[in-house]
Amino acid sequence: MLSLVACAAWAQNPASTPSPAGKSELPAVQRAVHVCASCHGDFGRSTHKLYPALAGQTRDYMIRQMKDFRDQARAETDIQAYMWGISALLTDEQIEGLADYYAAQTPLPGKSRNAKLEAEGKQIFEQGVGDHTVRACTSCHGTNAQGDGAAPRLAGLHAEYVFRQLQAFKTPLRRHGNVMKSEAQALNDAQMKALAAYVMSR
Ligand code: HEC
Ligand code: HEC
Known part of the structure; x- marks a missing residue:
């Protein structure tokens, strides 16, 4: 009983209201970001032709894509191979945190080739x-x-x-x-x- 009361008090604590960085600072999100970085680059600044850059991506779009991977509604071969497994492990809250994180990263400038x-x-x-x-x-x-x-x-x-x-x-x-x-x-x-x-x- 006591712990329930303590829990309710914590939930009402103004210090627990979301920061401007949204949910990106949740520990589970920070852990996930390290995994994402192994393909999408540090801060999502990939320049690799296989791994799309995520830095500066819009929040709404990111959330939709991560849910589409999890629901298997986006199904190109490479998405199945690389994104279905990892997205299946993510909660809605973690997906929102990842979207907050990548939306806040500064993208690299574009590259002109032709x-x-x-x-x-x-x-x-x-x-x-x-x-x-x-x-x-x-x-x-x-x-x-x-x-x-x-x-x-x-x-x-x-x-x-x-x-x-x-x-x-x-x-x-x-x-x-x-x-x-x-x-x-x-x-x-x-x-x-x-x-x-x-x-x-x-
Ligand atoms: C093992 C490599 C790998 C890891 C780890 C990985 N991705 Fe991906 N991701 C890919 C590949 C490859 C694609 C693009 C496939 C294609 O070309 O269709 C992709 C595509 C995406 C896209 C679509 C981008 C767009 O512009 O539509 C998003 C969003 C994404 N990943 C987010 C994440 C997040 C968030 C994580 C960490 C939780 C993550 N990925 C971890 C390989 C990876
Ligand atoms: C009516 C609005 C609209 C117009 C016009 C439009 N798009 Fe899109 N586009 C979208 C939306 C919404 C998505 C996201 C689809 C999804 O959720 O899978 C998208 C997705 C994309 C993607 C996928 C990006 C990624 O990261 O995977 C590319 C590439 C793209 N559009 C290119 C274009 C180009 C080039 C044109 C002009 C010839 C164009 N779009 C015109 C709304 C539009």
Whole structure:
């Protein structure tokens, strides 16, 4: 009985209200971050073509993805292989803490590799294609590809990763990627490569 009372008092203690860093400082989240870092890099600043950068990713998008992995609703081969197992061990609270942590990290600046291709990509990113067959990507992903809520940050993601995702949106493997389906079906491979090069350079 006594311990229950003590527990209730602790729960009402103002010192236990969430800090500005959200749930990222929970011990279980800090432990998980070390595991994530082995693939996604310290602070989520990966530059590897297989492991997408997580630094600066939007909170809402991160939470949705981690839950989609756990529910097996995002099912590309590499996601099954790398992300299903680890996400199955995470609670909602830990997922929110991980999202708080990565949203607060400063991303690395983008990498420019081919100015001509990037200029082609910029044109599509800002204006779309044709008669709204492909909508301007800026309308959801932001003018600098910085992301907004459910629409992820694309700036600085490796071009090969971005290209793979645009291909995946043509399939049912990313269920919540449905919002991108008409774009993915209307874009050809050359346009996807240009878009991928552009966002990597941001
Ligand atoms: C063993 C390596 C490995 C570990 C450990 C790992 N990941 Fe991943 N993760 C990957 C790979 C590989 C992909 C991308 C697969 C693909 O290309 O489809 C990925 C994709 C993701 C994505 C999707 C990113 C996006 O832009 O959509 C998120 C989010 C993510 N991981 C979060 C985490 C978190 C959080 C942890 C730690 C709890 C973690 N990962 C641990 C390998 C790993
Ligand atoms: C109507 C809003 C909207 C438009 C327009 C849009 N997107 Fe998206 N995009 C989204 C949302 C929402 C997601 C997250 C889907 C999910 O949860 O799986 C997404 C996901 C993505 C991803 C996956 C990123 C990752 O980290 O895995 C890429 C790449 C992408 N969009 C590129 C583009 C490009 C390029 C364009 C323009 C041709 C575009 N999007 C237009 C809303 C949009």
